[in-house]
Each structure stands twice: as structure tokens, then as C-alpha cells.
Amino acid sequence: MTILAMTLPVARRSPLYIPRRDLVLDVHDSLNLNLLIVASDNPDAAPLDLSGIGPAVRFIVWQAPSSWWDYGFRDYGWPIGRAVVSSVLGTISPTVPGSVSVAIPRNALACRGLRLGWSVQLDYAGDLSSIVWGALHLQPGAAGLLESDLDLLNDSFVPITDNGLEDILL
Amino acid sequence: MTATVAQLADRVLRRLGIVIVADSAALSGTVTTTAIATRALQIVGLVIPAAQRTLNPALTLAADIAWLVLQRLGVIASDEVQSPTDQATAFFAVNAVHDALVGQGLVSWTSDTIPRAVAEEYIVLASIQLASVFGKVADPTQTAVMEARIKHVALVMEAETLAEAQVQAVHQSLLAQGFISWVIGAVPEAVFEDYAQLTAMQLSSMFGPPMDAKAAPSIEARVRQVAMVMGAPGLAAQKVMAVHANLAARGKIRWSVLDLPDYLEQPYVEMASFLLAPEFAIKADPNWWAQGEMTINRFIALPSSGESVVAAYF
Numbered sequence: 001m002t003i004l005a006m007t008l009p010v011a012r013r014s015p016l017y018i019p020r021r022d023l024v025l026d027v028h029d030s031l032n033l034n035l036l037i038v039a040s041d042n043p044d045a046a047p048l049d050l051s052g053i054g055p056a057v058r059f060i061v062w063q064a065p066s067s068w069w070d071y072g073f074r075d076y077g078w079p080i081g082r083a084v085v086s087s088v089l090g091t092i093s094p095t096v097p098g099s100v101s102v103a104i105p106r107n108a109l110a111c112r113g114l115r116l117g118w119s120v121q122l123d124y125a126g127d128l129s130s131i132v133w134g135a136l137h138l139q140p141g142a143a144g145l146l147e148s149d150l151d152l153l154n155d156s157f158v159p160i161t162d163n164g165l166e167d168i169l170l
Numbered sequence: 171m172t173a174t175v176a177q178l179a180d181r182v183l184r185r186l187g188i189v190i191v192a193d194s195a196a197l198s199g200t201v202t203t204t205a206i207a208t209r210a211l212q213i214v215g216l217v218i219p220a221a222q223r224t225l226n227p228a229l230t231l232a233a234d235i236a237w238l239v240l241q242r243l244g245v246i247a248s249d250e251v252q253s254p255t256d257q258a259t260a261f262f263a264v265n266a267v268h269d270a271l272v273g274q275g276l277v278s279w280t281s282d283t284i285p286r287a288v289a290e291e292y293i294v295l296a297s298i299q300l301a302s303v304f305g306k307v308a309d310p311t312q313t314a315v316m317e318a319r320i321k322h323v324a325l326v327m328e329a330e331t332l333a334e335a336q337v338q339a340v341h342q343s344l345l346a347q348g349f350i351s352w353v354i355g356a357v358p359e360a361v362f363e364d365y366a367q368l369t370a371m372q373l374s375s376m377f378g379p380p381m382d383a384k385a386a387p388s389i390e391a392r393v394r395q396v397a398m399v400m401g402a403p404g405l406a407a408q409k410v411m412a413v414h415a416n417l418a419a420r421g422k423i424r425w426s427v428l429d430l431p432d433y434l435e436q437p438y439v440e441m442a443s444f445l446l447a448p449e450f451a452i453k454a455d456p457n458w459w460a461q462g463e464m465t466i467n468r469f470i471a472l473p474s475s476g477e478s479v480v481a482a483y484f
Contacts, residue, residue, distance in 0.1 A: 009426050017418070021424050
């Protein structure tokens with residue numbers, strides 16, 4: 001399991017750049033992403049109050065175009081118009097202001113390609129904004145360690161079952 | 171592990187040798203204007219503070235001094251009653267002495283509230299004026315001596331007020347030069363002696379030989395240094411934030427200022443040092459910035475995914 005913590009400011013410092021965080025995971029890794037969403041990128045920034053009905057945080061994984069440069073991820077495109085691989089709603093903490101956790105189960109990103117992109121969309125006060133994006137590289141696991149029983153998942157990383165409620169395998 | 175902006179600022183200050191000790195104690199103690207004034211007066215020779223001086227509060231009337239003048243000149247004996255004419259003459263002389271002192275700007279009291287501390291000097295001065303009237307001989311050279319003594323007593327009585335005004339003047343001077351930012355009611359203890367020395371330099375000519383003012387620029391420089399060190403953490407934090415903003419403006423950050431990874435400590439410190447050094451008249455090496463940026467570029471370089479890249483031609 002890969003556990004990562006990130007503090008994500010809502011107010012951007014630059015009009016030219018959406019804050020970026022790149023990730024590298026093993027292709028079979030699960031990911032626990034603990035996000036703290038704050039008002040701005042300043043030392044005294046307050047966490048955003050995400051309590052109540054309305055605010056939502058969505059973790060989106062999208063397919064990178066095949067022509068993306070690899071080193072340095074010098075792309076010509078931002079996810080708009082790119083194929084969304086999956087999106088998951090984050091779990092907003094009822095006790096810690098601004099705290100959101102996103103859980104991606106193991107193998108969820110397998111067979112999606114090695115070069116993906118990810119972003120987080122914040123639905124807050126009636127506005128929708130992408131507060132972070134980045135490259136998501138998957139390191140292929142060693143052949144001997146590849147698991148044969150990979151669940152078929154829906155876009156929210158939930159295993160798809162057959163009529164007998166058995167997981168459908170890839 | 172996250173490095174805070176304050177921690178990075180602290181490291182910048184240590185790197186430049188501005189604040190040597192990590193987490194140095196805050197300069198929180200302050201001193202009052204009165205305390206500085208008292209210390210300045212001690213430097214110029216007025217050792218005992220006003221609060222501890224027990225000047226006899228009893229005051230002397232000009233009429234009483236006139237009677238003593240007639241005795242001093244041998245016009246009347248101590249148990250003899252003065253004649254109205256002699257009394258008027260002596261009274262006039264004492265008032266003339268007093269008016270002369272007021273006219274010279276030496277005293278502020280009235281002829282009915284002459285401090286007992288200068289009664290003898292008044293008697294001598296009036297006696298010098300009246301000596302020829304009563305056929306006596308007086309030493310006129312004593313006039314300057316007596317006036318100097320009266321002046322000194324008057325100065326001592328006003329010393330605290332004068333010194334406190336001078337402390338204000340010193341403070342305003344430092345403020346006007348842009349050396350300090352604190353208010354007069356919050357002068358740090360760290361510059362207590364410097365304020366007192368500067369005040370004493372201004373006061374010294376009133377109380378005796380003037381002090382050598384050559385040391386004033388170096389004392390002012392020390393006050394400036396203290397003020398800068400006090401403001402240094404804030405200034406250093408500003409520079410750390412400036413580095414962060416610079417990188418953000420070029421799309422080079424992969425973190426927020428609230429979750430700076432500890433491996434960024436060194437490059438941020440190097441780059442912020444480059445920005446802060448000129449503020450403290452320290453020569454900045456451009457390599458500090460370049461080195462820091464190069465390190466950050468290495469940190470944000472994304473490893474290859476290994477997937478083949480389709481070439482695109484335009």
C-alpha cells in the first residue's frame with residue numbers, strides 16, 4: 001500500500017499553472033491519498049470547511065495521450081478531452097476540516113497503460129475547479145509477481161460481479 | 171517530514187551568520203524612557219536618580235534671603251531688626267539677582283519659591299551687588315562661580331525632564347534614519363545601553379565637558395543591527411516565500427508551502443540566502459540560486475514510465 005499525504009491549496013499562485021503533483025506507483029499498488037485542502041498556498045492558510053451537503057472531492061484518472069513526452073512529462077495537453085479511466089469520490093472527514101481521503105484498491109490501475117494522468121476536482125460553493133493535476137506513471141511489476149486474478153473494476157474501482165455475485169476477472 | 175517556512179528562514183539566517191543560534195530567544199524585554207533617561211544621566215555624572223535624591227523641599231522667600239544678605243554684609247547683627255530702607259534695598263537686590271538669573275534662562279522658579287539648595291548662592295550674589303552701597307568690598311569674580319552653581323542645581327532639578335526629552339529625540343532620530351521600527355514605549359532591552367549612550371552624548375555638554383560623539387555612528391549601527399536581527403526571521407521568511415512564489419510562477423513546484431518535503435530544505439535555503447544576503451550587506455553568490463534551482467529541477471524530473479512514445483510530427 002502506498003500512502004501519500006498532500007496539502008492542496010484552492011487559490012492558485014499562478015494564473016498560468018494549475019498546481020501539479022506527479023506520482024509513480026507500482027502497477028499493482030493500492031493508493032491511500034490523504035488530502036488536506038486549504039484556502040491558499042500560505043503558511044497560515046486555513047483548511048477549507050467541507051462539512052455539510054454540497055462539497056465534494058473527486059479523484060480522476062485519465063488516459064495520457066500516447067504522444068506525451070516521457071521525461072519531464074512535457075505534454076501539450078491537459079486532461080480536458082482526454083479519456084477518463086476512472087473517477088472516485090473522496091471521503092470527507094467529518095472531524096478534521098479540509099481533510100479528504102481517497103482510496104484506490106490494489107490492481108485497480110493495472111491494464112490501464114503505464115502513462116496516466118490524474119487530477120482532483122473540487123466541488124465547493126457551487127463551483128467546480130481542478131485544484132491539482134499530475135502525471136501518474138505506473139512501474140510495471142516483475143513478470144513473476146504479476147497476479148493472474150485481477151478483478152474487473154468499474155470506473156470507480158469497484159469490482160464488477162456477475163449474476164452470481166462473483167467478481168469478474170480480467 | 172515537512173519543513174516549515176519558519177524553520178527554513180531560521181536556517182537561512184544561520185547560513186548567512188545573521189542569527190547564529192537556532193531558535194534564539196526572542197528579544198521580548200523592553201525598557202521605559204525613564205529608565206534610559208536615568209542611565210544617561212548616570213553616564214554624565216548625575217549618579218543618584220531623582221527618585222532617590224532627597225532635595226530639601228523647603229523653599230526660601232526672597233525676603234528671607236534679603237535679611238540674610240544684610241547680616242552677611244554686617245549691616246545688622248543676627249538678633250537685630252533691619253530698617254525698612256535697608257530691607258527694601260536688600261530685597262530689591264535679591265530680586266535683581268533673581269531676575270538676572272531668569273533673564274539668562276538659568277532658573278525656572280519664582281522669587282517666592284527659591285530652592286534652599288541655592289540660597290547661599292543668592293546671598294553671595296546679592297551681597298556682591300550691595301557691598302558698595304554699604305561701604306563694603308566684594309569679590310566680583312564670585313559672580314560667575316555662583317551663577318554656575320545655580321545653573322547646575324537648576325539643571326539637576328530639571329535633569330529627568332531634559333533627559334527624557336533627549337531620549338525621545340534620539341529615538342526620533344533613529345526612526346527618521348529608518349533604523350528601527352519599534353515605538354518609544356517598546357524600546358528593546360538589547361539597545362538600552364546604546365540609547366543611554368546616545369542620550370548622554372547629547373546631554374553631556376549641559377552637565378560638563380561634552381562627550382566624544384565619534385562613537386555615535388557605531389552605536390547607531392549597533393542599534394540598526396539589533397533592529398535588523400529582530401526583524402530578520404520575518405524578512406527571511408519573506409525570502410523563503412519569494413523563492414516558493416518564483417518557482418510556482420514557473421510551474422516548478424510539486425508541493426505547497428504547507429507540505430514542503432524536507433529534501434527541499436537545502437535548495438530553498440540556498441535560494442533564499444541569495445535573496446536575503448543583500449539586505450544585510452552580505453555578498454551573495456549567484457551560484458547559491460543556480461545550485462538550488464538545479465537541485466529542485468532534479469527533484470521534479472519525472473522518471474520514465476517505460477512506455478513507448480509515439481513520435482508526432484508537425
